[in-house]
Amino acid sequence: MPRVPVPPEVDAFLARPNPAVVATVSPAGAPHTAATWYDWEDGRVFLNMDESRLRLRYMRENPGVALTVLGADDWYAQVTLLGRIVAIDEDPDLAGIDRLSIRYGGGPFHNRAARRFSAWMEPERWSSWPLPR
Amino acid sequence: MPRVPVPPEVDAFLARPNPAVVATVSPAGAPHTAATWYDWEDGRVFLNMDESRLRLRYMRENPGVALTVLGADDWYAQVTLLGRIVAIDEDPDLAGIDRLSIRYGGGPFHNRAARRFSAWMEPERWSSWPLPR
Numbered sequence: 001m002p003r004v005p006v007p008p009e010v011d012a013f014l015a016r017p018n019p020a021v022v023a024t025v026s027p028a029g030a031p032h033t034a035a036t037w038y039d040w041e042d043g044r045v046f047l048n049m050d051e052s053r054l055r056l057r058y059m060r061e062n063p064g065v066a067l068t069v070l071g072a073d074d075w076y077a078q079v080t081l082l083g084r085i086v087a088i089d090e091d092p093d094l095a096g097i098d099r100l101s102i103r104y105g106g107g108p109f110h111n112r113a114a115r116r117f118s119a120w121m122e123p124e125r126w127s128s129w130p131l132p133r
Numbered sequence: 134m135p136r137v138p139v140p141p142e143v144d145a146f147l148a149r150p151n152p153a154v155v156a157t158v159s160p161a162g163a164p165h166t167a168a169t170w171y172d173w174e175d176g177r178v179f180l181n182m183d184e185s186r187l188r189l190r191y192m193r194e195n196p197g198v199a200l201t202v203l204g205a206d207d208w209y210a211q212v213t214l215l216g217r218i219v220a221i222d223e224d225p226d227l228a229g230i231d232r233l234s235i236r237y238g239g240g241p242f243h244n245r246a247a248r249r250f251s252a253w254m255e256p257e258r259w260s261s262w263p264l265p266r
Binding site for chain 1: 134152154155156157158162163164165166167168187195197198199200201203208209211213215262
């Protein structure tokens with residue numbers, strides 16, 4: 001798999017609010033996956049999670065993360081990013097989850113009592129299929 | 134996350150040809166993800182991969198696999214299965230990939246020269262959101 005940066009057409013694909021699935025690894029070495037909202041800014045992936053999520057616990061222990069982003073119209077048109085979590089911060093005013101909720105077509109996040117965390121993933125390698133390699 | 138078997142409504146969801154992403158773990162302990170066709174039969178997941186795929190190599194070394202299946206209409210409606218690969222077999226006549234290609238609305242697989250492998254995943258735990266838990 002080629003190293004980043006991604007080419008312009010992949011950058012444009014990632015900039016759209018597409019479906020995505022994020023994977024982390026448990027302390028026992030088993031993979032975990034979940035559908036996720038994400039944002040793409042300056043070559044990094046923005047994520048936000050409720051404090052209860054297994055993947056938040058797992059990425060604190062093992063920063064390795066994979067993200068597969070699917071095309072909104074043709075889900076098999078896909079981009080995968082492999083990389084590492086480089087920052088995890090609490091989201092006390094919910095600005096992080098609001099950003100994702102609005103990006104994906106809604107208003108501010110519905111649950112104002114949630115305790116949530118934002119994370120940045122730095123991709124190292126990428127692949128796409130069947131977009132241009 | 135509850136243990137299998139999944140309840141009937143989750144079983145029905147998995148029986149549809151929905152978008153899915155499969156995760157494996159590299160020998161270095163990093164996650165890898167890819168969009169995938171799958172089939173669901175008697176509580177097990179059927180997968181098929183070209184011989185060149187990283188995930189085929191990874192699941193031979195570490196049988197832990199996670200699969201997130203997304204709703205075809207609402208992708209955030211999701212079911213995740215965590216489990217293990219229990220069998221990997223060569224698919225010499227391409228019956229395995231034909232089964233998936235036909236399930237997802239196509240005819241027999243286009244590349245008859247491909248060398249491919251079929252794998253069965255046995256789920257151990259599952260979760261869904263926002264389907265009934």
